[in-house]
Amino acid sequence: MTHSDHPPFFWALIPAAGIGSRMRADRPKQYLQLVDKTIIEHTLNCFLDHPQLRGIVVSLAEHDPYWHALPCAGDARIVRADGGAERADSVLNGLLKLTELGARDHDWVLVHDAARPNLSRADLDLLLSELADDPVGGLLAVPALDTLKRAGADGRVQSTVDRSTIWQALTPQMFRVGELQRAMADALIAGVVVTDEASAIEWSGKSPRLVEGRSDNIKVTRPEDLLSLSRLWLHRT
Ligand code: CTP
Ligand code: MG
DSSP states (O other), X not given: OOGGGSOOOXXXXXXXXXXXXXXXXXXXXXXXXXXXXXXXXXXXXXXXTOTTEEEEEEEEOTTOSSGGGSGGGGOTTEEEEEOOSSHHHHHHHHHHHHHHTTOOTTSXXXXXXXXXXXXXXXXXXXXXXXXXXXXXXXXXXXXXXXXXXXXXXXXXXXEEEOGGXXXXXXXXXXXXXXXXXXXXXXXXXXXXXXXXXXXXXXXXXXXOEEEEOOTTOOOOOSHHHHHHHHHHHHHHO
């Protein structure tokens, strides 16, 4: 039986097991409030009612004391996986959970940071439609806008980088479940650091496609990111 007998399903995987050290808050940043809900609730809402998605897995830290207090903890559409020491470990555990749920090698998985609550439905739909027939998969990204400098060890500018070919990687990143699992597991065994799914796929010798998305799909990393998103959301509602 060939792949074409079974059109691929789409799954979402949300790594949410980080501690948010750069945010310097009293709890992991995914549990901070953004206007009316926590960041992770907004993020999950981007996916929950999407008609093309077969299921959602969220990777959580082992002794996470915050998740169970959220209404979405009781939502049958969301399945928990264990997080790991690095983001890549949390993603790998989530991929294993997807396989347990029945995801097949050639199904698509969209991996999206829990700390990225401002993904628009239009960008999600764009990624799905642009990549559904792609042989490799790819990611949302934005072209670099600022002038880029390469720094020397002395903290001075060494050179100006040609920004015309530089893109900033965002999420979701969409790849085949089996290929991503193998690429990430192999990278881990080889001791290669992969900070996103695309870098694992690149390391396996393939070239992910860049799909231009919105620049306001930001990852909340530092306090000022939450401040600017809060302003954006308050202005919107
Ligand atoms: N993440 C994860 N497991 C880890 C580390 C990170 O699931 N061991 C998740 C985070 O929860 C976040 C996403 O990966 O949703 C992106 O990571 P990042 O922005 O680096 O989050 P943190 O690692 O939590 O933050 P920091 O690096 O500032 O500590
Ligand atoms: Mg981190």
